[in-house]
Amino acid sequence: MALLALWIIVTSFASVLCAEIGPYLEIQRHKEAVEKLDQEDSGILDGIVAVEKQHMEQVVLYHALPFYLYILMWIWNGVVDEKALKWQTEDLKTPYPVAKSPLSMRVFEGKNRFPSFSAPDPRVCKDSVTGFAEVRDQRDRVGKIMSTGTTQVGVNFQNGESEDFSLQPDGCFELIYTGLEAQGKYVEALSEAELTKQHVDNSRSFSEYLERIGVWNDTKNTPDHIAGVRQRIISVNLNVFGYWRTGWTDSSWDIFRKGLTLHAFGLGGRVPFLEDIFSNLQASTDTQKTVEKQLDFMTCIIGNRESTADCDSKFDESLWSCESEDQLVQLKKSSPKAEKCHKIITGTSDNDQCGTDVLLQLILSRDLANELVYVSVEGGKPGWENASEAFSESYDKLKNHEAGDSKQGRVLLRSDAFHNGRLVTFAGHSSLFKDELMTSLSSLGEDVRRTLLGRFEACERPDTTAPGTTMAPEKDPSTTAAEDESKKKKTPVKFDVGVFRVVAILLLAVGAILFAYHRWQRRPRQPQEDRRVIEMPERA
Numbered sequence: 102m103a104l105l106a107l108w109i110i111v112t113s114f115a116s117v118l119c120a121e122i123g124p125y126l127e128i129q130r131h132k133e134a135v136e137k138l139d140q141e142d143s144g145i146l147d148g149i150v151a152v153e154k155q156h157m158e159q160v161v162l163y164h165a166l167p168f169y170l171y172i173l174m175w176i177w178n179g180v181v182d183e184k185a186l187k188w189q190t191e192d193l194k195t196p197y198p199v200a201k202s203p204l205s206m207r208v209f210e211g212k213n214r215f216p217s218f219s220a221p222d223p224r225v226c227k228d229s230v231t232g233f234a235e236v237r238d239q240r241d242r243v244g245k246i247m248s249t250g251t252t253q254v255g256v257n258f259q260n261g262e263s264e265d266f267s268l269q270p271d272g273c274f275e276l277i278y279t280g281l282e283a284q285g286k287y288v289e290a291l292s293e294a295e296l297t298k299q300h301v302d303n304s305r306s307f308s309e310y311l312e313r314i315g316v317w318n319d320t321k322n323t324p325d326h327i328a329g330v331r332q333r334i335i336s337v338n339l340n341v342f343g344y345w346r347t348g349w350t351d352s353s354w355d356i357f358r359k360g361l362t363l364h365a366f367g368l369g370g371r372v373p374f375l376e377d378i379f380s381n382l383q384a385s386t387d388t389q390k391t392v393e394k395q396l397d398f399m400t401c402i403i404g405n406r407e408s409t410a411d412c413d414s415k416f417d418e419s420l421w422s423c424e425s426e427d428q429l430v431q432l433k434k435s436s437p438k439a440e441k442c443h444k445i446i447t448g449t450s451d452n453d454q455c456g457t458d459v460l461l462q463l464i465l466s467r468d469l470a471n472e473l474v475y476v477s478v479e480g481g482k483p484g485w486e487n488a489s490e491a492f493s494e495s496y497d498k499l500k501n502h503e504a505g506d507s508k509q510g511r512v513l514l515r516s517d518a519f520h521n522g523r524l525v526t527f528a529g530h531s532s533l534f535k536d537e538l539m540t541s542l543s544s545l546g547e548d549v550r551r552t553l554l555g556r557f558e559a560c561e562r563p564d565t566t567a568p569g570t571t572m573a574p575e576k577d578p579s580t581t582a583a584e585d586e587s588k589k590k591k592t593p594v595k596f597d598v599g600v601f602r603v604v605a606i607l608l609l610a611v612g613a614i615l616f617a618y619h620r621w622q623r624r625p626r627q628p629q630e631d632r633r634v635i636e637m638p639e640r641a
Contacts, residue, residue: 142358144196145530149341151193152462152528160470160496162337162463162510165356171459172546173374178205179550182521186550188543200529208377209516213293216514218332220288223281226273230254236276283321284328290314291329304475304513308483317482325481334481337510339499351479357460382553395420395549422548423560428541435537464526467493473518477511484508
């Protein structure tokens with residue numbers, strides 16, 4: 102019985118231990134990916150692991166996106182959900198806060214189940230020149246753009262000829278992108294009406310429909326970059342370090358760490374998502390200009406968080422509420438300092454720029470994941486080994502296992518889950534989330550939300566001045582000492598209950614072994630003189 106009890110305790114300990122360290126297994130497998138991490142990324146990784154551990158019974162997927170797009174999705178969620186923006190974080194006690202603010206990842210028209218899209222414009226224009234892209238001219242010569250300039254592009258054609266094309270009065274060149282031109286044949290097939298007619302309502306039926314209309318076999322375009330496809334699905338990694346060996350283009354972790362998008366794109370730029378927002382709200386020209394100015398100022402604050410005084414020249418008091426002005430004053434006083442970081446980018450040279458992208462963990466119930474997610478490879482093509490297997494079954498086989506490192510996922514952005522972000526939980530990670538910056542951005546973003554809804558009122562007070570000279574309201578001197586004393590108090594230390602459970606089981610197991618050994622030592626023994634001697638008969 103003692104041995105049976107000991108076996109039960111030991112096996113229970115092993116199962117609990119495996120459950121506790123499950124989220125850490127992948128990090129152990131990818132030692133090379135984490136051994137050179139700077140302090141910033143190590144702290145962020147702690148938060149990622151904490152979320153994985155907290156949601157082990159659900160599906161956790163990874164998607165990286167530019168910081169400016171994260172802000173727009175946050176603002177847009179406030180518009181569609183009719184709720185004021187508020188900066189929210191998970192109480193996980195990790196070095197970097199884990200954001201839990203809801204997001205709306207796409208713009209949905211009316212009661213449409215899927216995001217709308219426009220037919221692609223195949224013209225090569227001043228703001229859309231892409232080097233090495235395949236184009237054709239008006240003589241149907243096909244070639245590639247080999248040199249670019251503000252008013253001229255050079256093309257090398259397949260027949261050996263080359264020619265420079267000048268910018269025309271309409272802002273475009275006399276060239277057509279062959280890939281975008283080829284996408285025109287899918288526009289009608291991917292319309293909301295046609296998807297409804299074809300009974301497309303989940304990720305599997307969407308993928309099978311794309312197979313039928315030839316998207317997966319398109320040779321001129323990356324399949325999930327085709328208009329009508331890229332608006333409806335997003336790529337995700339199943340594992341935090343998925344695809345990291347292949348370079349940063351297919352790895353959410355490395356895209357997040359590369360951190361180059363802040364300076365390549367501005368919040369005030371005419372990015373497609375912002376265009377979709379303006380179109381959905383039928384925003385007036387004046388509203389659009391005001392929002393662009395507001396977002397441009399927010400971009401400056403983000404990019405200069407170490408010295409927000411550099412943005413004083415862009416400040417316009419007619420664009421902001423009194424609350425935002427006060428927040429800017431406090432932000433300027435605090436002089437937030439970004440920690441020095443030195444990125445090690447997988448497959449590329451070192452980069453000393455602190456990352457400003459956002460790594461999202463999408464958290465879905467298993468049933469919802471079965472509806473909206475399928476296993477894929479690069480380009481969005483299905484990658485499941487068993488077509489009849491539910492996604493959650495494949496997920497269990499791939500999550501935090503080596504087989505999952507070479508697989509991706511595609512998530513169908515259906516309105517019931519992604520219109521207001523209520524069915525999908527987002528855990529966000531960024532180097533910017535540790536700064537006091539986010540409290541100020543929530544106030545600035547709330548002003549943008551109100552502007553979009555036509556409810557914004559600029560700050561009006563007799564002594565309004567620029568943030569550089571405005572003083573925040575003075576605190577009551579009688580409360581200063583109490584507040585200072587409160588700040589000095591140490592935060593109570595919270596211990597990991599899971600670790601205590603493992604240690605307790607281990608101690609019980611050791612105790613059981615010692616008890617069994619003690620009982621064995623004290624077992625009754627027969628006296629020597631009472632033992633019966635068996636004599637062997639003598640041989641003849």
